[in-house]
Amino acid sequence: MTVRQSIVFNGDLGSGKSTVSVEIAKRLGLRRVSVGDLYRQMAQERQMTALQLNLHAELDQAVDGYVDQLQRDIAASGESLVMDSRLAWHFFTDALKVHMITEPGEAARRVLARPSGPAESYTSLEEAKAKLRERSESERNRFLVRYKVDKARLRNYDLVCDTTRATADEVIEHIVAAYEGDLGADVLRDSPPLLLLDPGRIYPTEDITTLRGLWDSEFVDGVAGAGDEALEPLRIGYTGEHFFVVDGHRRLSAALQSGFRLVPAQLVAEVDEPVVGGMSAVEYFAAQVRPGTVYDWEAAHGIELPMPEHALLGGDAVLAGDPGHPA
Numbered sequence: 227m228t229v230r231q232s233i234v235f236n237g238d239l240g241s242g243k244s245t246v247s248v249e250i251a252k253r254l255g256l257r258r259v260s261v262g263d264l265y266r267q268m269a270q271e272r273q274m275t276a277l278q279l280n281l282h283a284e285l286d287q288a289v290d291g292y293v294d295q296l297q298r299d300i301a302a303s304g305e306s307l308v309m310d311s312r313l314a315w316h317f318f319t320d321a322l323k324v325h326m327i328t329e330p331g332e333a334a335r336r337v338l339a340r341p342s343g344p345a346e347s348y349t350s351l352e353e354a355k356a357k358l359r360e361r362s363e364s365e366r367n368r369f370l371v372r373y374k375v376d377k378a379r380l381r382n383y384d385l386v387c388d389t390t391r392a393t394a395d396e397v398i399e400h401i402v403a404a405y406e407g408d409l410g411a412d413v414l415r416d417s418p419p420l421l422l423l424d425p426g427r428i429y430p431t432e433d434i435t436t437l438r439g440l441w442d443s444e445f446v447d448g449v450a451g452a453g454d455e456a457l458e459p460l461r462i463g464y465t466g467e468h469f470f471v472v473d474g475h476r477r478l479s480a481a482l483q484s485g486f487r488l489v490p491a492q493l494v495a496e497v498d499e500p501v502v503g504g505m506s507a508v509e510y511f512a513a514q515v516r517p518g519t520v521y522d523w524e525a526a527h528g529i530e531l532p533m534p535e536h537a538l539l540g541g542d543a544v545l546a547g548d549p550g551h552p553a
């Protein structure tokens with residue numbers, strides 16, 4: 227893959243994109259521009275919090291207009307740089323578009339732990355989670371109305387990286403490898419995005435008792451020895467909230483047994499896109515991911531997966547009555 231001119235970052239609040247983008251800019255010798263810093267400066271000048279400025283921007287187009295024009299001008303200049311911005315992926319066409327995600331509780335802990343300023347401060351973990359969620363939704367709604375684009379859709383990006391447990395150094399190494407064409411080149415060329423996911427946050431869709439070879443020591447040792455970057459990408463579905471295995475349970479299990487914090491994956495279906503038999507990603511997840519499936523996978527691998535809402539509400543019984551879904 228040809229090295230692209232720029233790397234543009236979008237990501238969940240608290241996902242570490244500022245830390246990662248700063249270090250990648252240093253590593254590659256590129257200038258870094260942060261739209262988040264600009265918004266925080268604008269919020270302070272108006273004596274607002276970051277959330278208040280976001281809500282204000284929903285009514286006052288001049289706030290976004292100024293920043294949007296700045297990004298258009300930079301994109302048009304042809305300068306190779308690192309851009310930390312919620313919408314750079316929309317304005318930059320010839321760039322590696324990176325979206326960083328993390329578990330909401332972990333994101334809130336990170337934001338709560340860092341020094342706060344007048345534009346952004348929280349008094350508790352629960353307040354931080356609530357405010358981060360509200361701020362993200364405010365931005366998403368604004369972008370949907372103003373630009374007709376959804377920042378939550380993973381297919382907007384080339385690379386999606388889960389930073390929940392991975393260290394900053396691991397994330398940086400993987401992103402640089404993708405940028406330089408040494409990681410996931412086939413996926414990035416033919417069917418982006420390339421997903422770099424925390425294996426401990428991916429749901430199984432088959433009962434562990436039906437899966438063969440999960441504990442094949444030769445296979446597991448081979449995966450561990452080669453490292454996560456050498457792992458054949460898993461085939462993954464995404465509901466808009468949860469990631470699940472479509473194909474690759476054996477590789478996922480080996481990654482968990484080997485202590486990997488990131489695994490490469492290819493996005494098969496997202497939200498309303500079909501997985502198999504005309505079932506959307508959301509429908510397939512609801513049909514296949516049952517309490518017993520989750521409990522057995524957790525026990526076998528020593529991890530914890532939040533029980534999906536449909537399973538807590540007895541979704542199996544509901545789906546069993548629907549002829550379009552397997553019981």
